[in-house]
Amino acid sequence: MAAGAGGHRVYLRAAPHALVQVGRDTARVRARPASDHELDGYWPQLTKMWPAYQDFYDKGSQRSVFVLEPQRD
Numbered sequence: 001m002a003a004g005a006g007g008h009r010v011y012l013r014a015a016p017h018a019l020v021q022v023g024r025d026t027a028r029v030r031a032r033p034a035s036d037h038e039l040d041g042y043w044p045q046l047t048k049m050w051p052a053y054q055d056f057y058d059k060g061s062q063r064s065v066f067v068l069e070p071q072r073d
Contacts, residue, residue, distance in 0.1 A: 009064045020068060029068040039065055 012018070012031040020029050034042060042065055047054040057063055 009066075012066055017071070018068070028071040030071050031066040031068055034065040034067050038067060039063060 013033075016031040018029055018031060020027050043063065046065065
């Protein structure tokens, strides 16, 4: 799923079922917004991987993080 800046949020909210590929492996998942508790736990890891995310948030953007839950075929 390719999306413009922020477009993935719109797509995942409207159609939370997705196919994710990591390397050659694929998995069916269901996306849901992270809870406040989950977001507090994930945020340090996310900003360590991509420091610009913190800058983006500091400039007034919302933290939009989804949890991808594996689905059975």
